[in-house]
Amino acid sequence: MNIFLLVHFRRGQGDVFKLEEFEDLLPCSPSQARVVRTGSAFLASWTINEFGGRSYTAQDANHVLSVDGLPTRRGHVPSSSANYLAELLRSLASKPSMMFDELCGEFSLAYSDGAGSALTSNVGGSHAVYYVDRPDFVAFTNRGPLLLALPGVSADLSPEASALIAYQGYVTQLLTPFSSMRKLQPGAMATVDTGGRLHIRERTYADLIDPNISEAFAEKPQATFRSIFDEVTRYLFTLKKHNGDLPLNLPLSGGKDSRLMLALLLGAGLKDELDIWTRGPLYSPDVVSAAEVCKRIGYSRHVIKRPEVSVRQQPFAKLALNSLNYLEGNLSLYDTQHIARDRFLTVGGHQNALRPGSFSACRLGSIEEFIDDALRARHRDPLKVTRPGVAQNLEKKYADFFRTLYEAGVPIHQLGDLYYLWQRNANWVSVYSNSDSYSGPMTNPLMHGDVYRFVFSVPLAVRKFELFHYLGMACTPALLDVPFGNQAWQPGIDAALRQLGINAASPVRTPYRSHRAFPNMANPYISNIKVEMVRALHPVAQKLLQRHRDYFGQIFDIERVTKASGQPEKLSFAELYAVLGIFGNAVVKEYGKDVFRRSQQAALASELQDQLTEMCAA
Numbered sequence: 001m002n003i004f005l006l007v008h009f010r011r012g013q014g015d016v017f018k019l020e021e022f023e024d025l026l027p028c029s030p031s032q033a034r035v036v037r038t039g040s041a042f043l044a045s046w047t048i049n050e051f052g053g054r055s056y057t058a059q060d061a062n063h064v065l066s067v068d069g070l071p072t073r074r075g076h077v078p079s080s081s082a083n084y085l086a087e088l089l090r091s092l093a094s095k096p097s098m099m100f101d102e103l104c105g106e107f108s109l110a111y112s113d114g115a116g117s118a119l120t121s122n123v124g125g126s127h128a129v130y131y132v133d134r135p136d137f138v139a140f141t142n143r144g145p146l147l148l149a150l151p152g153v154s155a156d157l158s159p160e161a162s163a164l165i166a167y168q169g170y171v172t173q174l175l176t177p178f179s180s181m182r183k184l185q186p187g188a189m190a191t192v193d194t195g196g197r198l199h200i201r202e203r204t205y206a207d208l209i210d211p212n213i214s215e216a217f218a219e220k221p222q223a224t225f226r227s228i229f230d231e232v233t234r235y236l237f238t239l240k241k242h243n244g245d246l247p248l249n250l251p252l253s254g255g256k257d258s259r260l261m262l263a264l265l266l267g268a269g270l271k272d273e274l275d276i277w278t279r280g281p282l283y284s285p286d287v288v289s290a291a292e293v294c295k296r297i298g299y300s301r302h303v304i305k306r307p308e309v310s311v312r313q314q315p316f317a318k319l320a321l322n323s324l325n326y327l328e329g330n331l332s333l334y335d336t337q338h339i340a341r342d343r344f345l346t347v348g349g350h351q352n353a354l355r356p357g358s359f360s361a362c363r364l365g366s367i368e369e370f371i372d373d374a375l376r377a378r379h380r381d382p383l384k385v386t387r388p389g390v391a392q393n394l395e396k397k398y399a400d401f402f403r404t405l406y407e408a409g410v411p412i413h414q415l416g417d418l419y420y421l422w423q424r425n426a427n428w429v430s431v432y433s434n435s436d437s438y439s440g441p442m443t444n445p446l447m448h449g450d451v452y453r454f455v456f457s458v459p460l461a462v463r464k465f466e467l468f469h470y471l472g473m474a475c476t477p478a479l480l481d482v483p484f485g486n487q488a489w490q491p492g493i494d495a496a497l498r499q500l501g502i503n504a505a506s507p508v509r510t511p512y513r514s515h516r517a518f519p520n521m522a523n524p525y526i527s528n529i530k531v532e533m534v535r536a537l538h539p540v541a542q543k544l545l546q547r548h549r550d551y552f553g554q555i556f557d558i559e560r561v562t563k564a565s566g567q568p569e570k571l572s573f574a575e576l577y578a579v580l581g582i583f584g585n586a587v588v589k590e591y592g593k594d595v596f597r598r599s600q601q602a603a604l605a606s607e608l609q610d611q612l613t614e615m616c617a618a
Contacts, residue, residue, distance in 0.1 A: 001047075001048040001049060001068060001434070001437045001438055001441070002045055002046070002047055002048070002056035002057075002066065002067060002068040003026060003030075003045065003046045003048060003068070003141070003142060003143045003146070004043065004044065004045040004046075004056075004057075004066040004068065004108075004110045004141060004142060005022060005042075005043070005044045005045075005139065005140070005141040005143075005146050005147075006041060006042070006043045006066070006110040006112065006117055006119065006139065006140045006141070007041070007042040007043075007137050007138075007139045007150065008040055008041050008112065008116075008117040008137060008138045008139070008192040008196070009040045009041070009042070009136065009137045009196075010040075010135070010136055010137055010138070010196030011136055011196075017042060017044070019033055019035060019044060021149045022044065022046075022146050022149050023046065024597045024598055024599050025143070025145045025146050025148065025149055025593070025596050025597060025598075026046055026048070026143065026146075026598070027048070027143070027325060027326050027339060027435075027438050027598075028048060028339050028341075028438060028598070029598070030046035030047055030048055031047050031048070031049065031050035032046065032047035032050050033045070033046050033047075034046075034057050036057065036059055036064045038059070038062070038063070038064050038112055038113070038114040039112070039113070039114025039115055040112075040114065040115065040117075040196075041064070041112035041114060041117050043057075043064050043066055043110060043112060045057045045066045048438055049341055049342075049343075049438065049439065049440050051243075051244070051246060051343060051440075054244075055085065056068065056085070057085070058085035058086050058088070058089045059089070060086075060089065060090075060093075062093075062113055062114055063089055063092070063093045063111070063112070063113045063114075064089075064111070064112050065085060065088065065089045065092060065109065065110070065111050066109065066110045066111075067085065067088070067107060067108075067109045068107060068108050068109070068127060068142055069105065069106045069107035069108065069122070069126075069127055070105050070106065070107055070238075070239055070242055071088065071103045071104070071105050071107040071109060071122075072103070072104050072105040072235065072238070073091070073098070073102045073103060073104070074102050074103075074104050074449075074450065084242070089111075092111050092118075093113065096111070096118055096191075099111070099118055099120045099189050100120065100187075100189040100201060103120065103122075103449075104122070104123075104235075104448055104449040104450050105122060105235065105448060105449070106122050106124065106126050106127065106443060106444065106445075106447050106448065107121065107122050107127055108120070108121040108122070108127035108128070108129050108142045109121075110140060115194045116191060116192055116193050116194055117138075117140075117191065117192045118189060118190065118191045118192075119131070119140045119184065119189070119190045119191075120184075120187070120188065120189045120190070121142075121184060121186055121187065121188075122186065122187065122447060122448070122449055123186055123187035123203065123207075123208075123421075123449035123452055123453075124186065124187075124351075124421070124425065124444075124446070124447025124448060124449060124451065124452055125186030125187075125421060125422070125425030125426045125429060125430055125447060126425070126429060126430050126433045126444055126447040127142060127430055127433075127434070128142060128144070128183055128184075128426060128427075128430035128431060128434065129141070129142055129183065129184040129190075130142070130143075130144040130147060130176060130181050130182070130183055130184075131147075131181065131182060131183075131184065131190065132147050132150065132153050132180055132181045132182075133198055134150075134152055134153070136151075136152075137150075138192050138196070138198050139153075140184075140190065142434070143328070143434075144176055144178075144181060144328045144329075144330070145325075145328055145329075145593060145596035147180070147181050148178070148592075148593040148596070149593075153180050153181070154178070154179065154180045155178060155180075155592040155593045156178065156179050156180065157177055157178060157179065157551070157585065157588065157589055158175055158176070158177060158178060158179040159390070159551070159554065159555050160173075160175060160390075160393070160394070161175045161176065161177050161178075162177070162552070162555050162582075162585050163386055163390050163391075163394055163555050163556075164394065165177070165330075165331075165332060165581035165582070165584075165585060166381070166382075166383065166385070166386065166556065166578045166581050166582050166585075167379060167380065167381055167382075167386070167394065167578070168378070168379070168380075168577070169331060169332040169428075169574075169577035169578070169580075169581055170330060170331045170332065170424075170427050170428040170431070170581075171330050171331075171427050172423045172424070172427045173397060173401075173423065173427075174423075174426060174427070175427075176328075176329075176330065177328075177329040177330060177585070177588060178329075183426055183427065184200065184426075185200075185202045185203060185422055185426065186203070186421065186422060186425055186426050186430075187203040187207070187449070188200055188201060188202045188203060189201045203422070204408070205405065205408070205409070205410045205414065205418065205456075208452055208453055208456040208457075209453075209456055209457050210453050210454075210457045211457070213453065213454055213457035213458065214457045214458065217457070217458045217459075221458075221500040221501060221502065222471070222500075222501075222502060224458075225454075225468075225471045226475070228450060228451065228454040229264070229267060229471070229472060229475055230267070231448075231450055232264055232445045232448055232450075232451060233264055233265075233267035233268040234268070235445060235448055236264055236265060236268040236270065236347070236443070236445055237268040237269065237270065239345070239443055240268070240270060240273070240345065243345045243441055246343060246344055246345045246440070246441065247273065247275050247343075247344045247345070248265070248270055248273050248274050248275060248344065248345055248347060249275050249277075249342075249344040249345065249346045249347065249440075250262060250265065250274055250275070250276045250277075250346075250347050251277060251278070251279070251346070251348060252276050252277070252278050252290045252293065252294070252302075253278065253279075253286050253289075253290065253485060254278065254285070254286040254287070254288075254289030254290040254293060254482075254484060254485035254512075255286070255289075255484055255485055255486070255487050256355070256466065256469045256473075256484060256487055257348075257349045257350045257351070257446075257469070258290075258348070258349060259293060259469075259473055259479050259484075260349055260446075260468075260469050260472045260473060261347050261348065261349040261445070262276075262293070262297075262476070262479065263472045263473050263475050263476045263479055264445055264472065265347060266297065266475075266476050267475055267476070271297070271299065274299070275301065275303070275344065276290075276294060276299060276301065276302050276303070277302070277303040277304070277305055278290040278291070278302070278303075278304055278305070279304075279305045279306075280304070280305075280306075281306065282304065282306075284485075285485040285486050285511065285512035286485035286486065287304055287485075288485070288512055289482060289483060289484055289485040289511075289512055290302065290485070291304070292482045293478075293479060293482050296478040296479070296481060296482060297476065297478055297479070315605065315609050316532075316533060316536035316537055316609070316612065317537075317604075317605045317606075317607075317608035317609040317612060318601075318605040318609070319335070319533070320333055320533070320537060320583075320584065320587060320608070321587070321595060321601055321604055321605050321608070322336055322601075323335070323336045323584070324584050324587060324588060324595050324596075325595060325596050325598075325601070326339060326435040326438065327431055327432065327435050328431055328434075328596070329584065329585075329588050329595065329596075330427065330428075330431045331428065331431055331432065331581075331584075332577045332578075332580040332581040332584060333530075333533060333537075333580035333581070333583060333584045334432075334580075335529045335530065335533070336435055339435075339438045339439050340439045341439065341440075342439045342440045343440060344440055345440065345441045345442070345443065346436065346439075346440060346441070346442045346443070347442075347443050347444075347445075348433075348436070348442065348443075348444050349444050349445065349446045350429075350444070350446075351420075351425075351429075351444070351446040351447065352420045352424065353417045353420040353421050353425075353452070353455065353463070354446055354451070354455055354463060354466075354468045354469070355463060355466045355468070355469060356463070356464060356465075356466065356490060357416060357417075357420060358374075358377040358378045358416070359373075359374055359377060359378065359415070359416025359417075359419070360416070360464060361373065361377065362374055362377060362416065364412045364413055366412075367402065367403060367406045367412060370402065370412050370415060371399045371402050371403065374398075374402060374415075374416065374419075375395055375398065375399070378419075379394070379395060379398045380574070381578075382572070382574040382575045382577070382578045383560065383561065383564045383575055383578045383579065384560070385556045385557045385560040385561050385564065385578075386555065386556060386557075387554065387555060387556065387557065390554075390555055401419065401423070402415050402419070405418060413460050414456065414460075417455075417456070417463060421452065425447070429444075429447075455468065459500075461496040461499065461500070464490075464492075464496070465489075465490050465492055465493040465496040466489065466490060466493065467493070467496055467497070467500070470489070470493065470497075470507060471502075474504065480507055480508065481508065482508070483508045483509075483510055483511050483512055484508075484511045484512070485511065485512055486511055486512070487511055488509045488510065488511050489507045489508075489509050493507065494506050530568075530573075530576045530577075530580060531568045531569055531571075531576065533580060534565055534568035534571070534576060534579050534580060534583070535568050535569075536612065537583050537612070538565055538566065538568070538583075539611075539612060539615035540608060540611045540612050540615060541565075541582070541583040541586050541587075542562050542565075543611070543615070544586040544587065544589065544590050545558050545561065545562075545582070545586050546558065547590070548586065548589050548590070551589060552582075552585075552586065552589075556582065561579070561582055564579065565579045565582075565583075587608075591604055
C-alpha cells in the first residue's frame with residue numbers, strides 16, 4: 001500500500017516538513033519513504049509492505065504523481081511494466097481532466113504540476129481521500145490522521161460524527177471523527193488552482209448512466225452482462241500481472257459475494273494461481289459450502305482455518321487502540337488486532353449497491369414515503385441514547401440527502417443505492433478495505449467504476465433480485481449448484497430472469513442450516529469478541545465519558561449509555577456496534593492524536609490496561 005500526503009501552499013512554498021513528523025502517525029513502519037517538492041506543492045509518500053521494489057510515485061521536471069491501487073483508463077489495458085506510472089503521468093500532464101472522465105479501477109491518487117494540484121479516487125469508493133482547507137494551505141491524504149500533524153489542524157472531535165458512529169457504527173455524510181477534516185465523495189476530483197483556490201467537482205447521477213449500456217441490455221441482456229464480466233476479468237488479470245509474483249489469496253465463505261469473486265477469477269484464467277481458504281469450525285455451514293464449491297470446480301488445495309476459541313487472554317486496551325489506529329477512528333471498535341505483513345494479493349468482494357440492502361422495502365410512491373421508510377430502515381439510534389435535538393439534526397440531514405438528489409432528477413428507486421455508493425462506501429468500506437490493505441495489496445473488483453456504470457444503466461431488477469451475482473456465477477455453472485452457507489436467493493428471481501429473456505433453471509434456494517450458537521459463519525466467535533470487548537472496556541469507558549461529560553453529555557444521555565452497556569450479552573449486533581462506537585470515541589477524546597502515534601501505543605495501552613485492572617479489581 002502507498003500512503004501519500006499532498007500539501008498545496010497558498011503563500012509561497014510554505015514550511016519544509018520533516019518526514020518524522022508524519023511517520024509516527026502511519027499504521028506501521030514504512031519500508032520506503034519519498035518526498036518531492038514542486039512549486040507550491042509538497043508531496044510525501046510512504047510504502048507499506050513493499051514488494052518487488054515497486055514504486056508508487058513518478059515525476060519529471062514539472063510534474064509529480066503518487067498512486068495507491070491501480071488506476072486504469074476506460075478502454076485501455078494498463079502496462080504492468082516499470083513505465084506504467086510514467087505513462088500515466090504523461091497522460092495527466094497533457095489532459096488533467098482524464099482524472100474525472102476516464103480513470104477506472106480501484107485507486108486514489110495525488111498529482112501536481114507545481115502551480116496547481118489535483119486529487120481523485122475511484123467511483124466505487126474503496127479508497128478514501130481526506131482533506132483540510134486552511135488559510136495557508138490545502139492538504140490531502142489517504143490516511144486521515146496524517147493531517148493532524150499539520151500546523152493549525154485540530155484533533156477536536158466532531159459532535160455530529162460522534163452521534164453518527166453511535167447510530168450505525170461508522171461516520172457518514174463525508175464527515176470524519178474530527179471537526180477539522182472531511183472526506184472527498186468517491187470519484188470526485190479536487191483541484192487547487194494557481195491562486196490557491198480549492199474546487200471540488202463531485203459526481204452526479206448522470207455520471208453513472210450510460211445510454212449505450214441501457215440500449216444493449218434491453219436487446220441482449222446476457223451478452224451485455226458478459227461484456228462487463230469480461231472487462232472485470234481482464235482487470236483482475238492485469239492487476240495480478242501488475243503485482244508480479246505475489247500469490248492470489250481468496251477468502252471463500254461459501255456465500256454469494258465471495259463465490260462471485262471466484263467466478264471472476266476463474267474467468268480471468270487464474271485458477272491455478274489461487275490460494276483458497278475458509279475460516280470456521282469444521283462442519284459449519286460456510287466450511288461445508290465452500291468445500292463443496294472447491295470440489296465442484298476441481299480445486300484440491302482448499303484450506304480450512306480454525307478461528308481462535310477465545311480472546312480473553314488478549315490485552316483489551318491494546319486491542320482497542322489497534323482498532324482505532326488502523327480504522328482511523330472512523331468505525332466502531334471492530335476486532336482488528338494486528339496488521340500481518342503478508343505477501344499476497346487478497347481478492348474480496350462485498351457491495352450492497354449490487355444486491356438488496358436496507359432500502360429494498362421502502363415505498364416508492366412519493367419521496368416523503370421513501371424518506372419515512374428509509375429513516376426506519378437505516379437511520380436509527382439503537383441504544384436510544386442520543387439527545388433529541390442531536391437526533392433531529394441527523395435525521396434532517398439524512399432526509400436532505402435523499403430529497404436533494406430527488407429534486408435533481410434522480411428516480412426514487414435509485415436513491416437507496418446512491419446512499420450506499422456515496423455515503424456507506426466512502427465511510428465504511430473504504431476505511432475497512434484500507435486497513436486490510438496494510439497487510440498486502442487487496443482488490444474488490446465490484447468497486448471498479450465500470451461495474452457501477454453498468455449497474456445504474458440497467459433495470460432495477462438486476463440489483464433487486466441479485467441478478468448481477470447470479471449472472472456472474474452462471475459463467476461457471478457449477479457455482480450455482482451448491483447451496484450457500486447461510487444465504488438463499490430472493491423469491492422472485494425466476495420471474496426477473498424470465499423478464500430479461502433468460503431461460504435458466506431455478507437456482508438452489510435452501511441454504512445449509514446454521515445454528516444460533518454460530519451467529520456469523522465467516523467467524524462464529526465474532527459476536528463473542530464484541531461482547532467481551534464491551535465487558536472488558538466498560539469500567540474505564542464510563543470513567544472517560546464522565547471525565548468528558550461537557551462534550552458527551554450534549555450528545556448522549558450518559559446514564560443511559562452506562563445502563564445499556566452494563567449487560568453486553570443482552571445487546572443486539574446494532575447495539576453492540578453503538579456501544580463500541582461510543583467507547584472508541586471516548587478513548588480518542590481522551591488521548592487525541594496520540595491514539596494514532598505508534599511511539600505512544602505501548603504507553604497508552606499500558607495506562608489503559610492498568611486502569612482496567614485497577615477498576616475491575618475494585
